[in-house]
Amino acid sequence: MKKLINSMLGYWILLLVISLGAAAVIYEIWLRGNI
Amino acid sequence: MFSFPVAGIEAPILLLVLVGFTVGIVGGFIGVGGGYMVTPALIVFGFPGYMASGIDMTHIAGKGIVSTIRHRQLGNIDWTMALSMVAGTMLGVELGVRLLVYFKHLGISSIVILATSVAVMFGLFLYTQIETRRAHKSIEKMEKEGRNIGWEVQTSRLPRLFQNIPLAPIVICRTARVVVSMWVIVLVGMVTGILAGFLGVGGGFIRVPALVYIIGASTHIAVGTDLVEIVFSGGYGALRHSIEGHVDMMAVVFMISGAMIGAQIGSLATQYVRGPAIRYILSYSLILATCGAVLRLVYVLTGQSVEILSLFAVMLTLGEMIFLCLFIISLVWFAVRKRREKWVPDWVHSLTV
Numbered sequence: 001m002k003k004l005i006n007s008m009l010g011y012w013i014l015l016l017v018i019s020l021g022a023a024a025v026i027y028e029i030w031l032r033g034n035i
Numbered sequence: 036m037f038s039f040p041v042a043g044i045e046a047p048i049l050l051l052v053l054v055g056f057t058v059g060i061v062g063g064f065i066g067v068g069g070g071y072m073v074t075p076a077l078i079v080f081g082f083p084g085y086m087a088s089g090i091d092m093t094h095i096a097g098k099g100i101v102s103t104i105r106h107r108q109l110g111n112i113d114w115t116m117a118l119s120m121v122a123g124t125m126l127g128v129e130l131g132v133r134l135l136v137y138f139k140h141l142g143i144s145s146i147v148i149l150a151t152s153v154a155v156m157f158g159l160f161l162y163t164q165i166e167t168r169r170a171h172k173s174i175e176k177m178e179k180e181g182r183n184i185g186w187e188v189q190t191s192r193l194p195r196l197f198q199n200i201p202l203a204p205i206v207i208c209r210t211a212r213v214v215v216s217m218w219v220i221v222l223v224g225m226v227t228g229i230l231a232g233f234l235g236v237g238g239g240f241i242r243v244p245a246l247v248y249i250i251g252a253s254t255h256i257a258v259g260t261d262l263v264e265i266v267f268s269g270g271y272g273a274l275r276h277s278i279e280g281h282v283d284m285m286a287v288v289f290m291i292s293g294a295m296i297g298a299q300i301g302s303l304a305t306q307y308v309r310g311p312a313i314r315y316i317l318s319y320s321l322i323l324a325t326c327g328a329v330l331r332l333v334y335v336l337t338g339q340s341v342e343i344l345s346l347f348a349v350m351l352t353l354g355e356m357i358f359l360c361l362f363i364i365s366l367v368w369f370a371v372r373k374r375r376e377k378w379v380p381d382w383v384h385s386l387t388v
Contacts, residue, residue, distance in 0.1 A: 005380050008382040016358055018357075018361065019357040022354070023351075023353035024350060026353055027350065027353070030050055031080070
């Protein structure tokens with residue numbers, strides 16, 4: 001994990017995965033019926 | 036779920052507050068209103084398109100005032116530059132709207148807007164990303180040599196080119212430490228205004244790079260100065276939308292309650308980083324917004340038949356807000372750790388102060 005965070009690209013990808021995961025959770029909880 | 040009688044829909048309050056909060060952080064940090072993120076998100080929550088624009092504009096005006104006050108306290112606003120640019124911006128927005136009406140008559144406005152958005156955002160992303168990488172490497176080199184490094188390192192040669200245009204009146208922007216022809220500032224305002232009016236956005240993501248790479252302001256000053264523009268354009272937009280009945284004030288109140296806190300955090304976060312860190316976040320915001328616009332463009336070109344594209348665009352819009360917010364907060368956290376002499380990733384050293 002430390003190696004991944006130590007590279008800017010690795011950190012970028014890690015945060016993007018977390019963010020898209022959070023977006024998927026928000027979609028499942030609140031928005032599924034709206035779209 | 037809360038019922039919004041003016042919009043005629045039900046939407047989750049917590050999400051509105053959260054969107055306001057995250058976009059507040061991003062806006063206060065990179066000096067944008069965030070309309071390109073908020074409007075699609077509000078449409079996803081069920082607000083009609085015209086009302087999403089109205090609510091977005093009104094919340095941007097409120098948030099812009101909070102961020103501007105905070106950036107003024109931090110000394111990040113050059114009033115000479117900001118006020119010189121307002122006239123050009125207003126004229127540009129009017130021209131941009133007229134251009135949009137022309138394409139609307141031709142019946143191709145959606146495709147032209149999306150294609151222009153993709154081209155402008157991707158072009159800005161490329162230039163900002165390449166220049167910022169160069170600046171990042173340059174800081175690392177200076178650190179190795181043990182040299183003293185300030186808040187800003189910028190490697191573009193464009194500002195010198197524009198600052199040498201000998202067209203009177205020449206203005207002295209004392210806070211930004213820039214001497215430049217007033218016509219250059221007005222022209223930058225006008226061109227960015229045309230793009231903003233045409234694309235239907237506030238234009239912060241175009242103006243901040245323009246202030247840095249054309250006029251030669253430091254990134255911190257560009258962010259603060261652009262927020263002054265946002266107060267003017269957001270205020271005017273809010274007034275127009277309110278008169279037209281496009282604003283649900285309850286939704287605005289929920290969003291602003293989150294945005295006011297977020298904008299303070301975002302503005303203060305700029306004090307922990309060097310200019311290239313802000314430009315990195317701006318470029319990430321641009322590439323993610325470009326991907327969202329590409330998805331929407333393909334969706335429109337395929338006759339809105341591939342539903343999965345629309346869903347991906349929604350996920351990307353929400354994901355982008357969370358991503359940028361997490362990146363900014365983690366940069367501040369790393370900066371604090373660095374000050375306490377604890378471990379931080381190698382790339383963070385040169386981006387934080």
